[in-house]
Amino acid sequence: MDSQTLRVGIDIGGTFTDFVLYNPSNREIQTHKVLSTPDDPSRAVLQGLKRLIPSSNVDKVSIVHGSTVATNALLERKGAPTALITTRGFADILQIGRQNRPALYDLFADPRPALVPPAFRFEVTERVNSAGEILIPLDDSEIEELILTISALDVRSVAVCLLFSFLHPSHEQRIGDRFRKAGFLVSLSSEIVPEFREYERTSTTVVNAYVSPIMDHYLHGLTSGLPRGYDLRVMQSNGGSISPQEARQKAVTCILSGPAGGIVGCQYMGHQVHGSESTIAPENGNEPFCENDIVRFLTFDMGGTSTDVSLIDGQPRITTESTISDCPIKIPVLDIHTIGAGGGSLASVDAGGALRVGPSSAGAVPGPACYGKGLLPTVTDANLVLGRLQPEFFLGGTMPLDYSRACNSMETIANQLGLSIEEAALGIVSIANAHMERALRVISVEQGQDPRDYTLLSFGGAGGLHASDLARGLGIQTILVPLFASTLSAFGMLTADIIKDYAITVLLPEDTPVRVLEERLSILADQGFRALISEGMSPDNILIQRSVDMRYQGQSYEMNTPFSSSLRQGFIEKHSAEYGYAKDTTPIEFVTLRVRAVGKIPSLPSRPLPLQSPDPAHARIDERKVRFSQEWSSTPLYRSELLTPGNVIPGPAILIRPDTTILIDPNDIARVDPFGNITIKVGL
């Protein structure tokens, strides 16, 4: 990418399509929002680009784009009709899955039907064993018969998943070659996810076959609509981007790209805040985020219907165990934990007399009672009743909230519980907080991490009202609310590296010479290196990360450990840290080798502003009564856009932004950093 190229990150959401543009010539960052166009999302993208970049004065634009096209196709079951080919005897694996039922105590719950119905599932005679040896060779004539059979169906996309194909891919490859020649789009499990455990591999391969044609169609439309000189890349769920050519064939890697963009954005915020320590005047009381140089965030993205949380310990955590819409997806994705609690979560009283919040939500329609349509109380209504949300400033004043409707909705609950309206509202907020605190504990405490070592990074529309209470509950001392909170995902796409993940299951014993592992890893690394070069990366900007999934022999769950000459030591240390025990003498085994090839994208230069007076009086617009957890306090309101770097705002206070409201507890102190971010020091 040359230094004069305009860079744009684009995130398509349900309501808005967000744009963040970086112009290297004046080092300025611009954000922009247009209404999404769900029938054809590319329309909003092209519209926004046209408005943002007047065509006359640019010739090179580099776009990274997070698309919900693949996600929605899967969630709404609107993917391409797909056929599946398996080893003879195993066509039903996709449906049987792991043979467990979705809910333990619900006699009526059913999983969603398999993506490929029985009539589209086919078998071929062939078999490879666990040593990678062929037991039954594949006969070409059977492939030809299958092509004839499948050609008679209304199917373009074919998934192939044969047993032990990761050890011996040639059978899948032969089927793939023939079907591709016959004009089918083919997803081979040995190409998509060459790892053991046949159900998860089949599911991942089938999802790819199911969503890729949709992505292909979408990206074709989008790229042909782009002016000349515009280069497009697509965001993946692993936090990096890939070329559109690759995305059209491996759309499964893009399924969770939106939230992944958010996490990459958080990571960028971390580097920005870190890099700026020297510019922060100590007399303003700003302290460095952590003692050492590691970015440690618990990210907290609270929206209307759900809340996403994740942990960044230097790097975001990666998982290969995600499940989306009942389909396991076994590729590396950023580990984001989602719970069904948000501003729109409904409160109710159950038959046992407990106050419940969620999991059902008022959604966009009818929305919280205070939006003017719904009748049932939500978390947002509770915040309004407590004075934490200000009715006339919601969404920059474009959507006034109805205080009396919120009170009326709360009254039903309060009467059932024998509480005042205010007590009921406080209860709803504390229970919502309990849900979210539990989610934050799952990703930190349960992984052996102490939340007190982390900064809570709050973004998303509803987070600013809850961050302080959550931080206190978890012993977190600092909260960061980034300036670009509502477009953080698009921001992340702007800064995302190109990332390609490779893996192969090897199942080798501990006494395997390190040389053998190195050789196998270097095959993957070469693949990654070449792929990045072919996308125009310079070798200097390529980073290769090697790791190994290991376990004690006999265990059936692996732990990913960075590759080194002392693999055993690394494994034992990690095992002790996460599980609280390790065995010194038991042999280990190497299960899956992994390589991540990263093409570094030049990071955005930061432009810290000089710190000015701590006095925020110029941004103060009013004073209101607000109910904090302890009592009602007279609380000044500030317009966040008017605050300047260096301002210090002691609690109680409310900072109002068009996209979010930030509640500063009476025990907390907020400051504006040189980038316009808000940091909050949490008092006990």
Place this chain on the structure above:
Amino acid sequence: MTYDPIKLEIFKHLFAAIADEMGTLLRKSSYSPNIKERRDFSCAIFDSSGRLISQAAHIPVHLGAMPLAVTAIQQHFKTDLHPGDVVILNDPFRGGTHLPDITLVSPVYLSPNNDLSTPPVLIGYAASRAHHADIGGIAPGSMPLANEIFQEGLIIPPVKLVRSGDIDRGILDLILANVRTPHERHGDLLAQLAANRRGAARLQELFQRYGSTETNEASTALLAYTERMTRHLLGNLPDGSYSFSDYLDDDGFSPQPVKLMVTITIAGETATVDFTGSAPQVKGSMNAVYAITLSAVYYTFRCLLGLDVPNNAGCLAPIQVIAPPASITNALHPAPVAGGNVETSQRLVDVLLGALAQACPSLIPAASQGTMNNITIGGALPQNALALKSGLAVGTQFAYYETLAGGTGARPTANGGSGVHSHMTNTLNTPVEALEYAYPLRVRKYALRINSGGNGLFHGGDGIIRELEVLTDCQLTLLTDRRRIPPYGVNGGEPGKCGINILLRNNKESQLPSKGTVDLQAGDIISIQTPGGGGWGRKPD
């Protein structure tokens, strides 16, 4: 209203999170596929008087049974429990269920007001129970065709595996010397200990954060809450007495079917569940101990309660369970019990549902497969497998255990589920590729058994077919049911198909019994075809 409805909800999460976290840790850090891949375990926490406060949603058959483990150690040790102790047990007649289920209970202590100079007091218990793939006895997998419990494996009465933080090597060595796969047992026990430690630490943190008065009040309030929910449910069922009976195929020794009978009497907000009329305890291992019968009752009512109610002692408070001693539903020492846990428990649920279908027909499905199709294959690892592991061999024996899914009963509003586990178990299958890597076995087929579900307005779910070829001489133990008496349909729905166990040797097929141990030769193929679920309602013409 006697307790703050807001705190109630908050503490519900706090307690549930502890049991969940224990479960996550146990699953991730355990050794054997049985715990890790199949998730055949449960974790729970109890208050200081031994009442179940929270149990993670793992395996229903452990539900009613876990509290009896805590009661057993309270009775056994009385005041002789101290900080850092961990008690191990598997004796079905003293807190256990069947021998492969090993339970570890950790009493949890804390110094009042965090004052380390005052002696710590008991604040509760953390417990984990896991199904170990082998615990010795006459057949690999420890679920043999036995006629007394001594043949089923090593019996562990409540003993301290850990004293004041130190593992008792003697006890551990004694256990490991009596099992076929000591290395695996050792790893799984360490994982259970780690899970208990984690649960204990979290319980201590909870008491430190909220204080013992508030935490104890909250746990009592949660018990009362679940009890109110159960009473509310019972109050909505029509008063009356509802009886139902069904038969197990046999006990493995005599061809005589074994009767299971229940009479549920609903009176206002209480219920009596009476198993009088069920068969006397049998010679084979289909005997359920009282804990198992309790679990089946617990599970059945828990299903009617709705999703989000905490699993605690309050659930059974308004329900009286009568199981006549020395009957199949309350077997006495030294009856063999391995199958009571996995088979009779499963069928007891169908019998309970059959009775409830008369009280609330719109909520109750037809019979599900009614068996867990337990298969165990074990023996000596072949030489080439040992060589493959190149001097790192961790044992010379293997024991593979698996339960197979089947069809579930059709519902009043929908077809039954196919190839899925029902009722008292929800264990995952062992992936074919994991299984073939670990054991000298090859899977030949794993498919739905089409048209095995019963016909009806809504049809029952289909069973499955799993075909395994053994690559070495070894022993197969079958513990299956519904091979003669099919899963019943409801309201005019037809029964599901019975299961079949087949041996294919030298291209000759023969039928295997529902229960028993068979010597297999390398190259033998066994095909297990599991039952379908019953249909619901008459099929329209």
